[in-house]
Amino acid sequence: MLQQYTMWAKESTLRAVIACFLCLLIACKKEGEKDVFVPADELTAAQKVLIPDKQTKKVSAVLSFKNLSAIDYISVTKSGGNSYSAKISGGELASSYTFNYTIQATDPQSFKLLLKAHYKDGNISNALALDVDNRWGFFVRSMQRVSRVTGKPIGSESFPNPNNTASKWNVGGTDLGIVWEMEPNKYGIFFGDTFGQDFAPNAANPGPNGSSWRSNVLAFSNDSQLDDGLTFSSMAIDNAGNAREIVPGGKDQSGNGNLTSIPSAAIRANGADYVHYFNIRNWTGWITNHSGLYKSVDNGETWKKCETVLFSANSNFGMAGYFKKDGYVYMMGTHAGRNNPAYLARFKEADIENPTLYEYWNSAGNQWITGNESAASILINEKVGELSFVYNTKHKKWILTYFSEDRYNITMRTAENITGPWSNPYELAAGTAYPQLYGSYLHPMSATGDNLYFLMSMWMPYNVFLMKAELADMGDF
Numbered sequence: 001m002l003q004q005y006t007m008w009a010k011e012s013t014l015r016a017v018i019a020c021f022l023c024l025l026i027a028c029k030k031e032g033e034k035d036v037f038v039p040a041d042e043l044t045a046a047q048k049v050l051i052p053d054k055q056t057k058k059v060s061a062v063l064s065f066k067n068l069s070a071i072d073y074i075s076v077t078k079s080g081g082n083s084y085s086a087k088i089s090g091g092e093l094a095s096s097y098t099f100n101y102t103i104q105a106t107d108p109q110s111f112k113l114l115l116k117a118h119y120k121d122g123n124i125s126n127a128l129a130l131d132v133d134n135r136w137g138f139f140v141r142s143m144q145r146v147s148r149v150t151g152k153p154i155g156s157e158s159f160p161n162p163n164n165t166a167s168k169w170n171v172g173g174t175d176l177g178i179v180w181e182m183e184p185n186k187y188g189i190f191f192g193d194t195f196g197q198d199f200a201p202n203a204a205n206p207g208p209n210g211s212s213w214r215s216n217v218l219a220f221s222n223d224s225q226l227d228d229g230l231t232f233s234s235m236a237i238d239n240a241g242n243a244r245e246i247v248p249g250g251k252d253q254s255g256n257g258n259l260t261s262i263p264s265a266a267i268r269a270n271g272a273d274y275v276h277y278f279n280i281r282n283w284t285g286w287i288t289n290h291s292g293l294y295k296s297v298d299n300g301e302t303w304k305k306c307e308t309v310l311f312s313a314n315s316n317f318g319m320a321g322y323f324k325k326d327g328y329v330y331m332m333g334t335h336a337g338r339n340n341p342a343y344l345a346r347f348k349e350a351d352i353e354n355p356t357l358y359e360y361w362n363s364a365g366n367q368w369i370t371g372n373e374s375a376a377s378i379l380i381n382e383k384v385g386e387l388s389f390v391y392n393t394k395h396k397k398w399i400l401t402y403f404s405e406d407r408y409n410i411t412m413r414t415a416e417n418i419t420g421p422w423s424n425p426y427e428l429a430a431g432t433a434y435p436q437l438y439g440s441y442l443h444p445m446s447a448t449g450d451n452l453y454f455l456m457s458m459w460m461p462y463n464v465f466l467m468k469a470e471l472a473d474m475g476d477f
Contacts, residue, residue: 043128080111147229151463160229170242172199177455180266190263206460215249267322269349286337338385343376401440
């Protein structure tokens with residue numbers, strides 16, 4: 001007990017000494033003396049992610065200062081790569097100062113430039129960190145989900161939902177979203193199997209559920225500003241105001257009849273609008289009855305079957321994609337499903353309803369062969385699902401996107417010539433980030449500039465989302 005008391009007394013004495021020392025420091029402080037202040041945010045930059053200029057190999061940032069007259073100099077160091085240091089004299093600075101750094105051959109693909117203000121009174125500010133994206137060549141710079149396109153928000157979704165299709169058009173659950181340009185600044189968008197506003201995403205059993213089953217529905221859009229979402233102007237509706245079925249599907253669930261008709265591609269050709277569809281007998285094995293075309297001559301209001309165009313259940317163009325260039329409509333196709341390679345054909349716009357004039361690419365002979373679908377050779381030799389493609393005029397490349405079952409992602413490939421050779425695959429969207437993803441239908445606005453906009457489906461919650469990928473072609477360092 002005596003020992004514990006002695007220890008307690010020593011601790012109390014020590015605390016008292018420390019308290020007296022602190023009081024003495026405060027008392028000794030000169031009258032009017034201020035606390036030392038280290039400015040934490042003296043340096044600011046309008047842009048903190050820097051991309052090199054292809055020609056000059058420089059990155060630039062416009063700096064601003066809170067107390068410019070107090071700065072002696074700015075120090076610059078590098079985090080990542082070889083060591084680097086530089087000074088910018090206060091006499092060189094201005095209220096808006098452009099900072100430049102020239103990329104070195106030894107710099108890594110990603111590093112930081114750290115800038116600090118050193119003051120005349122000896123103080124130093126916290127560092128302003130500028131991230132340098134130092135990738136060269138052709139690559140996907142960034143990827144994001146811009147907005148929901150169909151259905152109702154679930155959970156804590158924070159991205160926009162400009163269409164509210166469940167309440168407006170009785171479209172609670174749907175997929176796909178094949179976009180084509182009908183006329184300047186007017187786009188059509190075909191969706192697949194569609195269910196009503198009572199649709200409820202079900203994690204235990206994802207995919208279609210609910211009432212008001214329609215095999216496909218059609219939306220229209222005049223939206224050319226996609227960075228805040230894709231907005232519909234209207235949908236093709238019935239007398240009750242609900243989105244109506246365009247290509248009839250039989251709803252025969254026996255597995256041996258006409259189950260549903262699914263759109264896979266659409267194009268305006270020769271002044272009319274066409275949708276390529278495949279008629280499913282049984283989803284197990286993607287067994288089809290046939291594939292064909294429907295046509296509209298009144299801007300998508302009414303549609304009629306093209307009796308002259310019929311692809312067999314075993315056709316390599318059972319599913320397709322279209323793009324117009326140089327007087328031709330190019331058509332890439334696969335056997336219905338996601339486990340088959342892609343093939344290539346083309347035809348003049350005026351010949352879209354005459355398959356005998358379709359030309360099929362044969363790589364062995366390095367030629368187009370007319371009227372013989374079996375002459376088409378493999379273009380993309382891997383499993384290709386729900387493909388879409390455009391020619392991008394800025395990058396001067398054909399760009400193909402599709403669902404890859406093997407990689408569980410949305411894949412992109414590029415080519416200077418549509419007949420190939422095609423590049424190795426690039427990943428646009430990963431299934432690990434967007435579970436149960438499929439479909440990657442490019443918006444026609446992807447044909448210009450650096451941005452690819454595409455409509456992607458997710459089996460859970462069985463709805464469609466607008467995605468944006470930014471492309472970069474930096475060339476060689």
